[in-house]
Amino acid sequence: MMSFQDFLPSDTPKYRYKSYDECLQLFEEKYDELKCEEDPLGQAYNPYFIMDVDECSFLDCFVYSGERLLTLSWEIYDHVSQSTLLRMESSQHAVAIGAFTTIFSAWARTVPPEVENTSTRTVRGATRTKRADISWAPKNMPRGLSHKWPTFVGEVAWSEPRSKLIADMKFWLNDPGSCVNAAITISVLRGRILIEKWETSGNQTPSPSQALEICRNPKHGFPQVSGNLSINFADVFLRNPDPEKGEEDFILTETDMHEMADQVWSFQYDS
Template sequence: MVPRHPLDCWEQRLIEMESEVHASGCDAFKFLIEAWVNKLKSVVTPTGTAMFRGITRKQKADCSWKPAELPSGRSPKWPTMAVEVRWSESASHLMNDVCFWLNESNGDVKVMLTVSIFARHRISIEKMGLERNSKRKVTGNMTILFEDVFLRPKRPTETDLTFSQSDLERMALKIWAVQDR
């Protein structure tokens, strides 16, 4: 459950160090997003290690993107899609981060993806969003709507992003290869 009250989302971090396994979770998503965008010839900008300031705190996503061209009146402050990877963090820490992106952006973050990496070759990928008011675990294909990322309707040559079961398995294999070192 995503906490609604801003104080429910507060936490303090003294030090943050990214492990190779954690980084591999984000890198696998980056590869799939870049392949989709290159095929579309539409431009989406990765935000890199940008810090985003909300009401209660500031936060960096493990990876995030926003369209290069924003609709009139849309603030450039927030990405439209963010990924948080959980490797050594607790489930409550991950949900705290999800709360930040979905609630403090006031709906500007349309797609929130989480990748939870566990020992013994188990990965959970979830897609969350406020307007759909649900949390979905991926067991087959996962679709990200073009309009949620680019903030405009698709043109005839543009498509939604669908991660097939084989895409998700390839992503998992990349993460496990790093995990097994």
């Protein structure tokens, strides 16, 4: 079974949970490191660290404590190893999430009130508990499908390795109880933003099936935006669209990419 160390840098710090107060102090120190060490133009800082913690303490400290620095930090809890993957979220990461969510919301909410933003929802899989950076689901799931699982998810990568994205997609698309039909990743790289749609067949490792990319300074003769990306209406709403009501698939446009890039790059390069 894959461990956190399998998809993170070898120097990723690891700690053991001792108490709520010590954990909060550690996070305050990590946040100061992030502000001092993060390169606004690159990925010099590894925002991840691992903490060994029993499930009861994990829930008390990171899920139900009400302390935003802690409740927003956890990404995955592994029930087998009894450890959690924690992340100090950068501003660039948050801006990318917000930019895409605004674009997707404009499409999803053309059919009110059928689907909702579920990005704060905790999802328990076969061996891990996780939440997505971006997630949407019908307000009323059909009988037989868990209301805990979203139908659409997105993960944003600012400084994590490619192997981390693949592990995330395996959880969302391959878990036995998953209801996820569409999954994307948004990679904020040096001078470009890459959005990929992932798919899987059976229990195979997911791989990108569509991609859309915008380059800040493309080479002469090359377009600034290239590729295509769409999400089927039925994959999110769990029903077919009604064209007479203007219901249609989500298509990420060149204009959308420019709007998202403007927000991310204005922060990334003007910091």
